[in-house]
Amino acid sequence: MNKIKVAVFGCGAIAQRRHIPEYAENQHVELVAFADPNLERAQEMVELYGGKAYASYEEILANEDIDAVSVCTPNYLHAPMTIAAANAGKHVLVEKPMACSIEEAEQMIEAAHKNNVYLMVGHNQRLMPPHVKAKEILDSGKLGKVLTFRTSFGHPGPEAWSVDGADSWFFRKEEAIMGAMGDLGVHKSDFIRYLLNDEVADVASFIGTLHKEGTEVDDNATCLLRMKSGAIGTLVASWTQYKGGDNSTILWCENGVMKIGTVEGNEVIVELTDGTVETYQVGMMSTNEKQVPSGVIDAFVESITTNTPPTISGEEGLRAVKVILGAFESQKTGRVVQL
Incomplete structure (x- = not known):
C-alpha cells in the first residue's frame, strides 16, 4: 500500500511534541514537507525527519504532492489554512479550537464536504x-x-x-x-x-x-x-x-x-x-x-487508510x-x- 504523504503547517510545540513524532512512528505515513514562517524551525524538522522545509503553507500546496496536512498554527490561521488545503484536495487534521467563529467552522466543514476530503479536529x-x-x-x-x-x-x-x-x-x-x-x-x-x-x-x-x-x-x-x-x-x-x-x-x-x-x-x-x-x-x-x-494522529491516518470518516469530525469540533x-x-x- 502506498504511504500517505503528509505535510505539517506550523512547527511549534504541538507539532514538535505530538503531530510530527507520531506521524514518524506511523508505518503508513511519509512526512514530506514542513511549513513555518520561521524557516529555521521547519529546517530543524527536516533534519530530524526528512522532507522539505518551506516558509509558507501556500508553497507546499503549490509544489508538493501530498495527501494530508496537519494544521498546527495559531488559532486565527486554522480556518484559512484548512479551507485552502481542503480546496487543494487534501485531508485535514486541525488543532483545537478548530475555528474562532461559527462562520469559520462552517466554511471549513463545507470545504471538506465539497472536496470530498476528511476534516478531523485534534480533540485528543x-x-x-x-x-x-x-x-x-x-x-x-x-x-x-x-x-x-x-x-x-x-x-x-x-x-x-x-x-x-x-x-x-x-x-x-x-x-x-x-x-x-x-x-x-x-x-x-x-x-x-x-x-x-x-x-x-x-x-x-x-x-x-x-x-x-x-x-x-x-x-x-x-x-x-x-x-x-x-x-x-x-x-x-x-x-x-x-x-x-x-x-x-x-x-x-x-x-x-x-x-x-x-x-x-x-x-x-x-x-x-x-x-x-x-x-x-x-x-x-x-x-x-x-x-x-495522543492517539489523534493514528486515528486520522486510520480514517484515511480505511476510507472511514473520522469520529472527531468538523461537525463535532463546531459543537465544542x-x-x-x-x-x-x-x-x-x-x-x-x-x-
Missing part, C-alpha cells in the same frame, strides 16, 4: 486511556443517569509549553483570539458532550484575565452548564494552576460516582451506592511534562466551539446563554 482528550475507559463504564449503564458533574483542565500556562515561552502567540489576542478557554476549555466542552452523549443546552460563565500580565486573553474561566438531559455541572479552564494542575472529571450519578483523573495511579475510580469500589489503572493522561501518544463562544457571550452580557 477523547482518546486518553482513562477517558476511553470512563466512556465504556458510563455506556454500560451501571451508574445510571448522570445527575451532576464537574470537569476541569488547568496548568501553569503556555509559557512553559510553547516554543516561544512568554513571547508565545498564545498571549497575543489578534492571533489567539481566546486564551485558556480556546486552549483547555474547548477540550472539556468536547469531552463532556462526548462522555455524556449529550449536548449543552445552556451556559453561564465568569471568564477573565486574573494573573497573566500584559495579555488581553483570558487565563481563567468557570462555566455552569446545563445539558439537554437536564444534568448540570461546571467546566473550569485555567492557565494559573501553578501547582497541582488538573485534568479531572467527576460524575455524580443515580447509582454512584465516577472519578476520572483525580488520583494518580488509579485513573478511573467507580464508587457505587451499594458500597462497591472499582479502580481501573488503564494508563496515564498525557500532560505537558509527560507526553504519551459553540459552547466556548456561548460562554464568552455569557461573560459579556451577564446572562445565561441558550445554545
Whole structure:
C-alpha cells in the first residue's frame, strides 16, 4: 500500500511534541514537507525527519504532492489554512479550537464536504486511556443517569509549553483570539458532550484575565452548564494552576460516582451506592511534562487508510466551539446563554 504523504503547517510545540513524532512512528505515513514562517524551525524538522522545509503553507500546496496536512498554527490561521488545503484536495487534521467563529467552522466543514476530503479536529482528550475507559463504564449503564458533574483542565500556562515561552502567540489576542478557554476549555466542552452523549443546552460563565500580565486573553474561566438531559455541572479552564494542575472529571450519578483523573495511579475510580469500589489503572493522561501518544494522529491516518470518516469530525469540533463562544457571550452580557 502506498504511504500517505503528509505535510505539517506550523512547527511549534504541538507539532514538535505530538503531530510530527507520531506521524514518524506511523508505518503508513511519509512526512514530506514542513511549513513555518520561521524557516529555521521547519529546517530543524527536516533534519530530524526528512522532507522539505518551506516558509509558507501556500508553497507546499503549490509544489508538493501530498495527501494530508496537519494544521498546527495559531488559532486565527486554522480556518484559512484548512479551507485552502481542503480546496487543494487534501485531508485535514486541525488543532483545537478548530475555528474562532461559527462562520469559520462552517466554511471549513463545507470545504471538506465539497472536496470530498476528511476534516478531523485534534480533540485528543477523547482518546486518553482513562477517558476511553470512563466512556465504556458510563455506556454500560451501571451508574445510571448522570445527575451532576464537574470537569476541569488547568496548568501553569503556555509559557512553559510553547516554543516561544512568554513571547508565545498564545498571549497575543489578534492571533489567539481566546486564551485558556480556546486552549483547555474547548477540550472539556468536547469531552463532556462526548462522555455524556449529550449536548449543552445552556451556559453561564465568569471568564477573565486574573494573573497573566500584559495579555488581553483570558487565563481563567468557570462555566455552569446545563445539558439537554437536564444534568448540570461546571467546566473550569485555567492557565494559573501553578501547582497541582488538573485534568479531572467527576460524575455524580443515580447509582454512584465516577472519578476520572483525580488520583494518580488509579485513573478511573467507580464508587457505587451499594458500597462497591472499582479502580481501573488503564494508563496515564498525557500532560505537558509527560507526553504519551495522543492517539489523534493514528486515528486520522486510520480514517484515511480505511476510507472511514473520522469520529472527531468538523461537525463535532463546531459543537465544542459553540459552547466556548456561548460562554464568552455569557461573560459579556451577564446572562445565561441558550445554545
